Amino acid sequence: MTSGCSPSTRRASCRWRCGADSRTWGCWGIGVPEELGGSGGGAAEAFIVTSEIARRFPSLATDYVLIAMTAQTYVEHGTPEQQQLLAGLAGGDVICSFGISEPDGGTDALALRTRAREVDGEWRITGRKLWISMAHHADHILLLARTDEPDDPARRARGISLIQVPMDQPGITVNRVPLAGMRAAGTCEVVLDDAVAPLGNVLGERGRGFHGLRTSLAIERVLSAAISNGIGRQALDLAIAYAQEREAFGRPIGAFQAVQHRLVDAVAGVAAAQLLVERAVRAIDDGVEATAAATLAKAHAAEATAVAVDVGMRTMAAMGLAAESRMQMLFRDARLQLFSPVSNDMARNLSGEALGLGRSY
Structure with missing residues (x-):
């Protein structure tokens, strides 16, 4: 393998990314039963953690989604011998x-x-x-x-x-x-x-193998939506704070109607998307078929966040595009959500099919 990383280096990297010690932090083990070395919990807890990580470091949140999806697959389909990997995965000692x-x-x-x-x-x-x-x-x-x-x-x-x-x-x-x-x-x-x-x-x-990934893919889409949610909320928090402080023509720019309307619409979009995600999360934790709900939530959350980061960038203007600004990072990171882990066009195709409208692909 050409990555040039020894197993010990990979484990150290994972612990650095997870926190000083992921076993005490506990988040990496969400979704893994305690008897298998994890922290317990389900999709609701994973959604909260993913969204909050994404507010600060969206790239780390994508790592967390990978771990959650992998853990779900081993919990659901692994043999007892294969499930021995879960303790290492939850503790940050194994990366899959x-x-x-x-x-x-x-x-x-x-x-x-x-x-x-x-x-x-x-x-x-x-x-x-x-x-x-x-x-x-x-x-x-x-x-x-x-x-x-x-x-x-x-x-x-x-x-x-x-x-x-x-x-x-x-x-x-x-x-x-x-x-x-x-x-x-x-x-x-x-x-x-x-x-x-x-x-x-x-x-x-x-x-x-593909049939067995139904729940894992639903979790991946829900947590992808959680990343969008975290990015969108953080972008709007930054934009609103900037609009309250930045002055033009003798008053904060947030007092101007055009700025207010864009921010209010973006806040409403992100909040509405979160409700769709929460519905999908409840379905997963209740053991109900959640593919359609997760897919719809993923698409809507990505679209709402794309609007939110655009509004944030326009509110902060040149300051938002400055390399020192977090807004430009959020703006770039949000683009991935529109086509990963499934493109929003395909998500709409799948959602239409779930409504009984026939397969369009």
Whole structure:
């Protein structure tokens, strides 16, 4: 692997990102039952934590979403032996990345080309994953790969398995992908060239890996919405404070109607989006099918935040664009939310289908 990080370096990095000691901080273990080494709790607690982290450091919040999504997958589908990883994940001693997206299969996740073959009693995996968070620090990557051809070409989800692959091996190359926003999240390309994994590293049922991610993907979308919520609230707090202090024509600019209207509309948009997210969170914690609610909430929260950071930038004007300003960071980070982890166009397609309007893709 070309990341150049030893396991001890990765663990130290994770502890630095989580806090002095993530075991005492406790947040990294939310969603992991206490008997498995976690902090307990569910989607509601994870939403609060994600939103509050995103107010200060959106890139760190994306790391937290990855950990929460991975933990949910192990809790729901891992064998007792596989679930032993959860204590390390909750404590910051183990980092597990998630490999779904590919160059030709982001929104269309079932277009993946990564293949896993049984060779000499182990998996041999070849393919390429793109837009993968924290892969350069990860001890393992939990990835989707095609292990079997579908018996019906129209059912592309069949034959796709979820496999835990150790990262520290010569068959894996990791390359950082610099982004304009979320710079500290560690977005990577992962190239697998006959990477190996034990046959027993399949999570859930072989050939039904994508089906098993339903709850994990719903949590990812809800917590993505939580990131948007945190960014939007922080941007508006900064903009309102600036509008109260900055004077023009003998009074604070917040006293001007044009500035007030933009800020009020943006506050209403972010607040309304939060209500949609909270509805999806309740559905997840109640064990109700939450995919449609989570998808709708993700899209609306991202759109509301895009408006909020734009209003914040316009309110602060040149000061908002200054490199020393937090507003320019929030403005850049918010752009990712419009197309990750699923594009808002695709989110609308899925939402329309959930309304019974027919598949549009």
